[in-house]
Amino acid sequence: MANSKFEYVKQFEQPDNLLPNTWIVVRIDGRGFTKFANKYAFEKPNDKRALELMNAAARAVMGEVQDITVAYGVSDEYSFVFHKTCSLFERRASKLVSTIVSTFTAYYVHYWSTYFTDTPLSAPLPSFDGRAVCYPTVQNLRDYMSWRQVDCHINNLYNTTHWALIQLGGMDGTEAEMTLKGTYAADKNEILFSKFSINYNNEPEMYKKGSVVFRDYELVEPGTHNTSIDADHLAEPVQQSKTQTENDRKRRAKARIVVEHLDIIKDDFWNRRPWLLSNKPGRVPKEP
DSSP states (O other), rough: OOOOTTTTGGOOOOOOOTTSSSEEEEEEEEHHHHHHHHTTTTTOOOOOOHHHHHHHHHHHHHHHTTTTTEEETTEEEEEEETTTTTOOOGGGGHHHHHHHHHHHHHHHHHHHHSSSSTOOOOOOOOEEEEEEEEEEEEEHHHHHHHHHHHHHHHHHHHHHHHHHHHHTTTTHHHHHHHHHTOOOOHHHHHHHHHHHHHOOOSSHHHHOEEEEEEOOOOOOTTTOHHHHEEEEEEEEHOOOOHHHHHHHHHHHSSSEEEOOOOOSSSHHHHOOOOOHOOOOOOOOOOOO
């Protein structure tokens, strides 16, 4: 690029590199989604169409950005996890966040008509914001993911009970809020069962556990890998030949990207899927 007297403005650009050797989580949230949900009359307490639309957009993002190892979504938010050895965009926060936010938003709008067949979008259109956070250890990362899933359970139990009191119990919003003030999980379960014959355990798993998106390889037997320990000791990408790197790329491309509603707090989820922490693709299941 030719030099000019205006080039001095580049000096105002500041570095925004993320810490090396850390897990990166890019978390996106819907902007003004309470009003957005009301505008399009989302069903309460959960709108299956809206959640499946979020999941479809997340799957598409993972398909485009192979460096994402796992993602977790609930309500109008999604968290995308990048391995600690990822060097995508030279670990620059602005590029990483803008790529995820823009790609997710584009697919959300693209898939809207698939899930809301009779409700065309109109301005103001849906949009998302995002942030990137670094977590130094596997335990930090897992605690973050557990935090999001615990929040999913707490919020969904509250919302399920709150809307049951309104929709089935004839209360208004204030009355329902006051009824639930100071209650514990057991109290809410009792209200649902005794007043409305609703067993919370029978609610859809997507509502109770949220959605986990990952590449699907063959499960391994628990105890056969020490992936967490190995990942914490890994400071930089393992040096591979071009052939090995290309083979990994092909295996990632062949793997199905699935959306599951699983417990990600317990060890079993991670132990049986070591590729989530190792950044090394597993064995692609054979076609039935």
